[in-house]
Amino acid sequence: MIRNTLQRRAISRVFSVDVPPLTPQEVLAAAQKDMPALGIATVYRTLKSMVESGTLTIVNLPGEASRYELTEKCHHHFFSCRACGKVSVVSKCITDFKDMVPNSFKLERHEVVLYGLCSQCNKE
Amino acid sequence: MIRNTLQRRAISRVFSVDVPPLTPQEVLAAAQKDMPALGIATVYRTLKSMVESGTLTIVNLPGEASRYELTEKCHHHFFSCRACGKVSVVSKCITDFKDMVPNSFKLERHEVVLYGLCSQCNKE
DNA sequence: ATCTCTGCAAATGTTTTGCATCAGC
DNA sequence: GCTGATGCAAAACATTTGCAGAGAT
Numbered sequence: 001m002i003r004n005t006l007q008r009r010a011i012s013r014v015f016s017v018d019v020p021p022l023t024p025q026e027v028l029a030a031a032q033k034d035m036p037a038l039g040i041a042t043v044y045r046t047l048k049s050m051v052e053s054g055t056l057t058i059v060n061l062p063g064e065a066s067r068y069e070l071t072e073k074c075h076h077h078f079f080s081c082r083a084c085g086k087v088s089v090v091s092k093c094i095t096d097f098k099d100m101v102p103n104s105f106k107l108e109r110h111e112v113v114l115y116g117l118c119s120q121c122n123k124e
Numbered sequence: 125m126i127r128n129t130l131q132r133r134a135i136s137r138v139f140s141v142d143v144p145p146l147t148p149q150e151v152l153a154a155a156q157k158d159m160p161a162l163g164i165a166t167v168y169r170t171l172k173s174m175v176e177s178g179t180l181t182i183v184n185l186p187g188e189a190s191r192y193e194l195t196e197k198c199h200h201h202f203f204s205c206r207a208c209g210k211v212s213v214v215s216k217c218i219t220d221f222k223d224m225v226p227n228s229f230k231l232e233r234h235e236v237v238l239y240g241l242c243s244q245c246n247k248e
Numbered sequence: 249a250t251c252t253c254t255g256c257a258a259a260t261g262t263t264t265t266g267c268a269t270c271a272g273c
Numbered sequence: 274g275c276t277g278a279t280g281c282a283a284a285a286c287a288t289t290t291g292c293a294g295a296g297a298t
Binding site for chain 3: 125128129130147148149164165168169189190
């Protein structure tokens with residue numbers, strides 16, 4: 001059974017507005033405005049349970065700590081330059097990944113990371 | 125200028141055979157068979173330069189440390205279950221991602237991570 | 249009253265960095 | 274000989290966990 005605590009409500013509230021994917025540290029800082037005594041361990045524990053319940057989704061950017069965002073938000077895709085390491089956001093999405101997994105799986109979300117050289121490094 | 129040292133040759137050799145994506149620790153252990161005094165810092169520094177030169181590619185699995193593999197090897201895609209956390213390998217790959225980036229970019233590789241419920245957790 | 253959740257601090261694991269020394273070129 | 278590369282140890286982060294006490298039900 002999951003209890004409805006002040007801490008969990010403070011953390012949920014952070015994600016109720018329009019925010020970009022956040023790191024656990026950023027979630028902590030934002031939620032501490034409501035709950036100054038909040039600890040980082042609770043943030044990690046709460047984020048994990050919100051991922052398991054499907055409310056949040058982990059966003060993995062190459063070379064960065066995991067970020068979390070609302071599952072319902074439109075997803076992003078990334079391009080990572082192997083030379084300068086810069087990550088850019090890719091808007092277009094060509095979809096239909098359904099055929100990639102067996103029918104017994106429930107496909108909820110996909111994430112695409114493209115690798116190569118960005119326009120800057122491609123010139124040099 | 126990049127020097128051709130014993131350490132770099134030992135690390136390169138690890139990747140010359142048919143191996144799965146390796147963590148830096150695994151690379152260290154394998155390369156130490158040739159070079160017992162090799163340190164982990166050198167492994168990290170060498171892996172980074174091999175990624176920048178395009179020889180190696182980083183493979184990011186959700187919830188695991190970064191792994192490295194030869195860029196020329198056929199790529200993999202992953203399915204990550206949000207409930208049990210298990211990661212499975214997806215064989216099929218359907219899409220063409222060329223249209224997702226501007227022409228000024230050089231697209232060399234893509235990685236797809238699918239999220240949802242695996243067949244086990246989907247039943248429950 | 250029970251039993252989960254929390255905060256703290258310590259432990260764990262990964263990756264980076266400072267620095268003196270070593271070795272390619 | 275110059276200068277980049279190495280090994281070590283420490284530092285910097287990210288994340289998890291043990292535990293005793295607080296709080297939700």
